[in-house]
Amino acid sequence: xxxxxxxxxxxxxxxxAASIFDHLECIDLLEVIAxxxxxxxxxxxxxxxxxxxQVTVVLHGIGLGLASCESVQTTRLDxxxxxxxxxxxxxxxxxxxxxxxxxxxxxxxxxxPRTLQNVEGAAENLCRAISRVGSKPLMENIxxxxxxxxxxxxxxxxxxxxxxxxDCDSLLDxxxxxxxALNHGYDxxxxxxxxxSSRVRAIHIAGGKLITAADGTTRLLxxxxxxxxxxxxxxxxxxxxxxxxxxxxxxxxxxAYPPMPQLLAQIQRARLSLERGRARHTAPEKCIA
Amino acid sequence: xxTSAFEAFLAKIYVDPNARAxxxxxxxxxxxxxxxxxxxxxxxxxxxxxxxxxxxxxxAKKRHTKTLSNRRSLRTRAQGxxxxxxxxxx
Numbered sequence: 271x272x273x274x275x276x277x278x279x280x281x282x283x284x285x286x287a288a289s290i291f292d293h294l295e296c297i298d299l300l301e302v303i304a305x306x307x308x309x310x311x312x313x314x315x316x317x318x319x320x321x322x323x324q325v326t327v328v329l330h331g332i333g334l335g336l337a338s339c340e341s342v343q344t345t346r347l348d349x350x351x352x353x354x355x356x357x358x359x360x361x362x363x364x365x366x367x368x369x370x371x372x373x374x375x376x377x378x379x380x381x382x383p384r385t386l387q388n389v390e391g392a393a394e395n396l397c398r399a400i401s402r403v404g405s406k407p408l409m410e411n412i413x414x415x416x417x418x419x420x421x422x423x424x425x426x427x428x429x430x431x432x433x434x435x436x437d438c439d440s441l442l443d444x445x446x447x448x449x450x451a452l453n454h455g456y457d458x459x460x461x462x463x464x465x466x467s468s469r470v471r472a473i474h475i476a477g478g479k480l481i482t483a484a485d486g487t488t489r490l491l492x493x494x495x496x497x498x499x500x501x502x503x504x505x506x507x508x509x510x511x512x513x514x515x516x517x518x519x520x521x522x523x524x525x526a527y528p529p530m531p532q533l534l535a536q537i538q539r540a541r542l543s544l545e546r547g548r549a550r551h552t553a554p555e556k557c558i559a
Numbered sequence: 560x561x562t563s564a565f566e567a568f569l570a571k572i573y574v575d576p577n578a579r580a581x582x583x584x585x586x587x588x589x590x591x592x593x594x595x596x597x598x599x600x601x602x603x604x605x606x607x608x609x610x611x612x613x614x615x616x617x618x619a620k621k622r623h624t625k626t627l628s629n630r631r632s633l634r635t636r637a638q639g640x641x642x643x644x645x646x647x648x649x
Contacts, residue, residue: 339563350622372567374574377622382566383602415617416610420565420602453610483609491617 275543276510278519279326286523289530297536299326301520304362305333308349321342322357327370328518329354329362329471330544331407335369336399337382337432339391347402362443363408363472364399366392366429382418384428393435396524400436401495409438413446413492417454424543425450426464433469440465443474444505445498446520449490458505467513475540476522494524498536510547517544537557568593568603573615575624583608 279299280290290297300321307318321327331350334342354362367379382388394504400406411429423431442465451458477496480488498521510517519540523533568590572579582589591598 339566354616366572368566371570373565374567374570375622376570376573376618377625378618380569380573380618383569387562414610414614416614417607418569419604419606420599483613485609487609489610489613491613 271299274463274516275452276517276541276548278521278540278544279328280533280537281330281520281522281524282321282327283524283527285525285527286530286533289533293530293534293555294325296537297325299328299360299518299520301328301522302357302359304329304331304350304353307353308346315353318357322359327357327359328520329357329359329363332379333369334363334364334395334399335367335445336395336407336409337366337388337392338368338371338395339382339387340368340371342395342398347399350399351403351485352367353404361408361471362403362405363410365412366432367412379416381414381416383411383418384425385421386423388430389423389428389431389435391437392432396432396436396438403552406438408441409436410441410443410474411446411450411477412443412492413449415453415489415491420426426461432467433466439469439471441472441474442470442509443476444493444502445474445476446476447505448499448501449457449478449492453489456557458501459508462505462508462512467509468515470509470513470517471515471519473506473509473540474520474522475506475536477502480495494522495526497528497532498539500551502540505546506540506543507550510544511550519544562596562599564594565599565603568595572611573618576615579611579615 279301280297282290282300282302290300295448302318307315334346334350336342350362365379368382369379369504409432411425429440447458447461451461472554475498476494477498478490478492479496481491482488506519516536521533521540571593578620586604587600590603595603
């Protein structure tokens with residue numbers, strides 16, 4: 271992966287296909303959910319290969335459950351490896367999450383207890399994944415409504431430890447940082463300063479909604495069904511200001527699709543946030559008399 | 560601390576409403592019964608209860624959506640994808 275400029279792309283969703291093809295000049299790359307194609311038909315996989323031959327494609331996994339004390343399932347790794355070989359994406363990514371344990375499928379990304387044992391388990395799983403797929407994944411921080419019990423490490427320290435132990439780079443999801451900061455009471459900007467910014471290669475931006483708990487308190491749900499909120503664009507500017515390397519930003523939208531111009535406007539706004547951050551990064555420090 | 564058993568216990572109370580209800584009534588007993596060490600039992604008793612309910616609700620919704628999505632005709636999705644692709648390369 272030798273990227274020389276910032277780029278902004280969009281998550282590939284079948285419902286958006288026609289609109290995406292109509293506006294490819296505004297979209298630098300497409301992120302495809304790998305798991306959707308693991309058991310895809312020959313035609314579907316051929317279509318994906320055709321897509322990747324025309325547009326920059328990256329693969330995003332959601333079901334490996336790599337951040338776990340349990341070993342990652344070999345069959346799933348093999349499916350990812352096979353798809354990677356077929357599609358030859360620019361890179362692939364997965365989540366710092368567990369999705370199953372003790373034979374129970376959670377059905378979504380769950381935050382494991384953030385401990386040194388979990389760091390070891392994640393590093394072992396990543397070692398196997400890298401060996402099978404033949405390429406290092408970018409690892410994404412997740413949003414969680416429940417602060418995982420039994421944690422001995424703060425989230426930034428845990429994320430940093432796994433990246434360090436596996437020598438993997440980061441897919442930094444800024445809405446997840448924003449949501450966790452709101453839900454668990456910390457400062458999102460400080461979070462960004464506590465992770466190794468030099469390892470951030472790609473960024474997710476998305477939106478969510480406030481949900482109300484039984485006790486009347488509210489939390490932010492990362493549902494990917496709403497527009498990207500202002501604080502996420504502000505965090506994007508921050509990370510662009512502190513990371514010298516080129517960044518690949520991907521807008522995620524999983525439903526309640528607005529008209530395409532509304533999505534393109536968010537892509538454009540992401541470009542502006544990157545530019546503002548870059549300007550800060552290169553601007554000489556002002557002397558205060 | 561935190562073993563496979565700990566993660567398995569969390570997965571169970573995230574997914575199974577009956578297990579979650581039993582855990583709320585007797586947190587230490589339920590965790591101990593699941594094979595967690597005394598330290599792990601104490602740790603899991605400190606869970607964010609409000610977050611647990613919200614997370615469980617969110618996971619259940621995701622599983623439901625996934626089931627519905629799997630029931631959707633894959634053929635329809637593939638046809639939409641292929642026709643869009645054909646339109647693009649024309």
